[in-house]
Amino acid sequence: MSDIQTYTPVLPMYDHQRRALTAGWDRQAYGYLMEMGTGKTRAAIELAWLRRERIDRVVWFCPVSLKETIRYEIGKHTAGAAVHVFDGLTTMSNLPDALWYIVGIESMSSSNRVTLAVNALITDRTMVIVDESSYIKGHDSRRTQRITMLAELARYRLILTGTPISQGVVDLFAQMKFLSPKILGYRSFYSFAANHLEYSDKYPGRIVRALQTDRLAAKIQPYTYQVTKDECLDLPTKIHETRYCGMTAEQT
DSSP, X not given: OOOTTTOOOSSXXXXXXXXXXXXXXXXXXXXXXXXXXXXXXXXXXXXHHHTTTTOSXXXXXEOGGGHHHHHHHHHXXXXXXXXXXXXXXXXTTSOOOXXXXXXXXXXXXXXXXXXXXXXXXXXXXXXXXXXXXGGGOOTTSHHHHHHHHHHTTOSEEEXXXXXXXXXXXXXXXXXXXXXXXXXXXXXXXXXXXXXXXXXXXXXXXXXXXXXXXXXXXXXXXXXEEEEOGGGOTTSOSOOOOOXXXXXXXXXX
């Protein structure tokens, strides 16, 4: 196992990505709240790769549209480690042997087949990553509940997002609960809401004010690494990359 201080990745990392790797190394539950374009995917890959002798596999949840991108990035930064991308044929009875398994977040709400297959993968030596964790911000959605429940057994849990709060602090509860209920200290959304949300008397369900936000920020601070593009002094302004793809006869 490589030491965190002497670890040499396959490809060079930026300073802020190295800081993210160091910050999350000794945390079983952690969040990379890194702005788009700062390389949170790269930091997550390196964190999992550095832990590869401590874990049996990585289950990486991401939006369906990103599955092939994540496969490509893993291959580029791990010298071709075995990756399986869940597809329409993946079941719990035909799971191939791999280190990395990529699962569409949306599939967790629509497919019992995928949910059962994921359940067969996760053990107490697994690392579970939720990429674009705003997709599980709804505390009562089926995909949030399924992913959170299945990940409870995992040794390591990591979330990646550039927008942890899009509609207010209400978005924090489910994402932090996925990591660990101990972070915020509430096992139910209703306990969280009673302490941190004020609802409209006129319009039921409408949140009019957030309460004790400083307290929430203090609770999540030890479990998150945050960075914006403006803070990344070593980051190029823009990276251009050419990708080639085929076209169908109709598209041509």
